[in-house]
Amino acid sequence: WPELCILAVPANDATNESSRRPIGCVVCKIDIDEDDTEQITSKSLQDNLDKTLTGYIGMLAVEKPYRKSGIGTALVHHAISRMKGMGCTSIRLETEVSNKSAMRLYEDRFGFVREELLVKYYLNWGDAYRLRLWLDG
DSSP: OGGGGGOOOOSSSTTTTTGGOOOOOEEEEEEEEEETTOBOOGGGGGTTSSSSSEEEEEEEEEEEEGGGHHHHHHHHHHHHHHHHHEEEEEEEEEEEOOHHHHHIIIIIIIIIIEEEEEEESSTTTTOOEEEEEEEOO
């Protein structure tokens, strides 16, 4: 899903194009909702139009000096827009319970709702919430 891997690259140094590097990214995919283990590919998307497609945000990262400047919000907004345009009816993700910034971003700004508490989900034994955003038709 290369169209669902979005980079944030600063545009302020247009004189040295080769030195520009990403300062943020979001990585997503699309699954068939009926079977969480079944992942589809871009080529088979047309073959699965009769199935319910669910977007998944696997990672959102912004370098520390650039946080709280709207980059994460913009990346998630673009990802949601693309997944909606590709036919997704909802989007899921997991985030650590202790990550209050992520919880505010997803719940308060975008309207994700908590679906499930995943106890000891992460390798550090941290708990996670599974969040879902239902998209309008």
